[in-house]
Amino acid sequence: MRGLYIHVPFCRQKCLYCAFYRVIPGNRFQMETYLRVLDMELSEAEGIRFDTIYVGGGTPNILKERLLEMFLDSVHRHVELSEDYEWTVEMNPELVDLDSLEMMKSWGVNRLSLGVQSIYDEELRMFGRLHRKETVLRKLELIRKVGFDNVSVDLIFGSPWKGPDMWRRELEEVASWEVEHISTYHLTIEEGTSFHAMGIRNPDDEVMERMYILRDEVLSRYGFERYEISNYARKGFESRHNLIYWMHQEYRGFGPSAHSFVKPNIRYSNVPDLERYIEDYEGNRDYEYLTGEQLLLERIFLGIRTRWGVHVGDIDISGLEEFVELKDGVIRLTDRGVLLADRIAVEIFHRMMGSHRSPD
Template sequence: MQLPPLGLYIHLPWCERKCPYCDFNSHESAEIPEAAYIDALLEDLRVDALQAQGRAVQTLFIGGGTPSLFSASAIRRLMQGIAQTIALAPDLEATMEANPGSAEAEKFAGFRAAGINRLSLGVQSFDDARLKALGRIHDRNQALAAIAAVTEAGFDNFNIDLMHGLPGQDEAGASSDLTTALGFNPPHLSWYQLTIEPNTVFNKRPPTLPIEDALADIQDHGEALLAEHGMQQYEVSAYSKPGQQCRHNLNYWSFGDYLGIGAGAHAKISGEDGVIRRYAKTRGPADYLNSDGNYMANERRLDAAEATAEFMLYALRLNNGFSIESFEARSGQELAVIADKLDSLMERGLLERNANQIRPTALGRRFLDSVIGEFL
């Protein structure tokens, strides 16, 4: 079995204030044990490095939490330690999430010098009223200044993260956010609808969101605006200039492999024997730091049905879908196991096949949850 490309996800779980819509493993803290946590991350990676099975890491992603709360010197030590522990591809894509606060923006040049070559800036909106409704701690002016600081720090590859369908937002407001972001000529934009997730403040006290017709208008006008500015949609919520797709996320959606280190980090690893494993690390930051080198929380093997379902769950998010070869190589199953479902969806105009490639149609993308649900 030919192993898929390998990525590395690193979780830094602390934030200054947890947002009411956030269901990630993030924890408010005024003080961060930087040195101890970097030590733990590097020990965690030393344990996991054997899972690479001779592969170099092609992409690296530092998520959170708010990773940019860490100092540039801590990120430099982390990146140096990673390079000493596991092989890295010469063209490594190294992404780090960052907040637009002024304190974080001052560190951007340091992050670039540390080896981070792509920043993902969590702007969410340029409207102060919308930012307040989302519980964000930055304002419009800080967001504008932070984007300028990204380019000044030497980043020619970066992402602006925006949300739409926000409390009190109409189509004009959503389009204004996009227009402002596009004015910076970003290589990549993440643009996605606010959803209310379980175990969040918004789930307990739901805000009033735009009605379905308004959400449809926002989506239609936004997609047209992005296309006018040369931003190509390649995934449900991802748009980029040609050749500027996020390689790390493409690896996720293509059912590639990735190691996961840090509190609550998840991983997916394929073996040369065809077995696909998922595992997760100890979730709580304090428990993770006190793990004495045993960071694993749980591990399981995917059976044939799970491997098929997970492949389809991710691959159908891509506008270009998947090739038959990639399905069979990465799920370990013959296409015949889903042939009847594929035929049914193609008859209904939800999927299309062009030689070796199967992808959602425009109609299929509109009803993607239902399409994916056929395989779960």
């Protein structure tokens, strides 16, 4: 399996929690210039067959009409896809429109990921989002009308404005929209974001734990299975693109700030700066050659997040039984382990390397 990621770095506004690389477009010419450079960069994808494309950002559906056509045309000219490919485009609800949906469908996009984040208008306002719940409902109807049958919804939990009861009601409502996939992201307040500067903090650990438990309870009741720490899908609708990351398969990233991983051990990233990307996308790349230890740590970190777990062989898990189970050399997180996944991954790594450290 091999995936291709494209970063569209434009947003109409900057959400207050966001740490992704994005800019508010100066004018149409800037977007056209980006698309021309992206077209050149995408020629590097020629000769490789991809199983998935994921268009993220930023806000990919800020591209409309001729700009959208230029984008789709570039992908078509340079990217060869396997027969049963998955091609996802991230969308901000307020920018969903019939013409763009129809154009995307006719060019082969077959999965949409809708950045809903919350069904509570007050919370959306606090996040700095431009849409409201009513917008989402209208746009979902449009998406179905155009014939998209693989739709994912993103939600955020862990803000000070949504306690466990509101979170339960939100999950129940979104699950009843009958989408195929739900991603639930724990709000991380990263340095450099407006939320961090404003002193916004997550609820305490006990509340967060209740919210994690509620998530499993509600979504499983509606027929969703958790297949990765943050992701739930109806049977057969797991995100194949994200599985490529978690299974440590190869992926190539295009556009400013995009990352690539080429086997056996090369990771490189494009500069997170639109001007410098346009000036010289190739010369401004950062390359890293991962050591065996780094590769192992990454493989554990990513693989342990999935319900399939990660092969670690016959290691000693004493003291960790509450958090992981080990069967036939494959280690998986228990429901309790999900809450401590990163710390457990580090502990497993140290045990595999022969140095024990306890997960405090």
